[in-house]
Amino acid sequence: MSRAVQTRLQDCLRELRLPTFRENCHSKAALAEKEGISFAHYLLELCEMEVADRRQRRIDRKKSASKLPPGKTLSAFDRSRLPTNVDRQLSSLVEGDFLDRRENVLFFGPPGSGKTHLMCAVGHELVLKDQSVYFTSCAALVQRLLRAKQELTLEKEFKRLDRFQALLVDDLGYVQQSREEMEVLFTLLSHRYEHRSLLMTSNLAFSHWERIFKDPMTTVAAIDRLVHHSVILELNLPSYRMEEAKKKQEEGDQE
Numbered sequence: 001m002s003r004a005v006q007t008r009l010q011d012c013l014r015e016l017r018l019p020t021f022r023e024n025c026h027s028k029a030a031l032a033e034k035e036g037i038s039f040a041h042y043l044l045e046l047c048e049m050e051v052a053d054r055r056q057r058r059i060d061r062k063k064s065a066s067k068l069p070p071g072k073t074l075s076a077f078d079r080s081r082l083p084t085n086v087d088r089q090l091s092s093l094v095e096g097d098f099l100d101r102r103e104n105v106l107f108f109g110p111p112g113s114g115k116t117h118l119m120c121a122v123g124h125e126l127v128l129k130d131q132s133v134y135f136t137s138c139a140a141l142v143q144r145l146l147r148a149k150q151e152l153t154l155e156k157e158f159k160r161l162d163r164f165q166a167l168l169v170d171d172l173g174y175v176q177q178s179r180e181e182m183e184v185l186f187t188l189l190s191h192r193y194e195h196r197s198l199l200m201t202s203n204l205a206f207s208h209w210e211r212i213f214k215d216p217m218t219t220v221a222a223i224d225r226l227v228h229h230s231v232i233l234e235l236n237l238p239s240y241r242m243e244e245a246k247k248k249q250e251e252g253d254q255e
């Protein structure tokens, strides 16, 4: 390949935004020539490299946009603690089909049972499947929505959140909310209902949700919208932290 052709090709590939193609086309051309690889195969290999790199870059971007805690992955989660039925639910969730069905996922259990870690692990798996997800604490989300409401940009904020196939909301009901805070949360639930998936963790069983939504009618309406198309995971497990601490102590005692 002459130098002039090389330069022109580099320029074209830069303009077409094909960085992997640009980086590899000359070395691969030399190799193809040496090994007698056909033009079609040469082209196909470069295209496949570009597609794979582009996908990886997209996934990296989605991972950083997700705000997921980096360490809370599925590989860092000890699945042997999970009851068989929850483990089976988990296997199905990480496939991600529930997003197409706009289903919600609710994680219940006492503090330390692994709700947040498990929800994040599902989030990480979804990102690896090229889905857009966003993790936030319920308290931070409510503050963000409240601010948007005051600035008359709530609809815009909902649209921004619509870009994420899955919105992961941690610790619903952990902080006592004012009526106004509860209202924006309820509006969000209604907005996403049958439209986009929500994943939520809560220490509070449904029977206590009146504490969150203040009046019985809103509580029933909120539960109804969340549960209508949903998967519910019950982690009736002892605290992981406590068990780990106990194990350490026992190991110490044996020494």
Ligand code: ADP
Pocket (backbone or CB within 6 Å): 072, 076, 077, 078, 079, 081, 109, 110, 111, 112, 113, 114, 115, 116, 117, 118, 201, 240, 241
């Ligand atoms: P919850 O949200 O239910 O209060 P977390 O998910 O925050 O509980 O879990 C508490 C701590 O224990 C976290 O550091 C988490 O990573 C860890 N943990 C909980 N369950 C497991 C598990 N099955 N495997 C590994 N680590 C776990």
Ligand code: MG
Pocket (backbone or CB within 6 Å): 115, 116, 117, 170, 171, 201
């Ligand atoms: Mg938690």
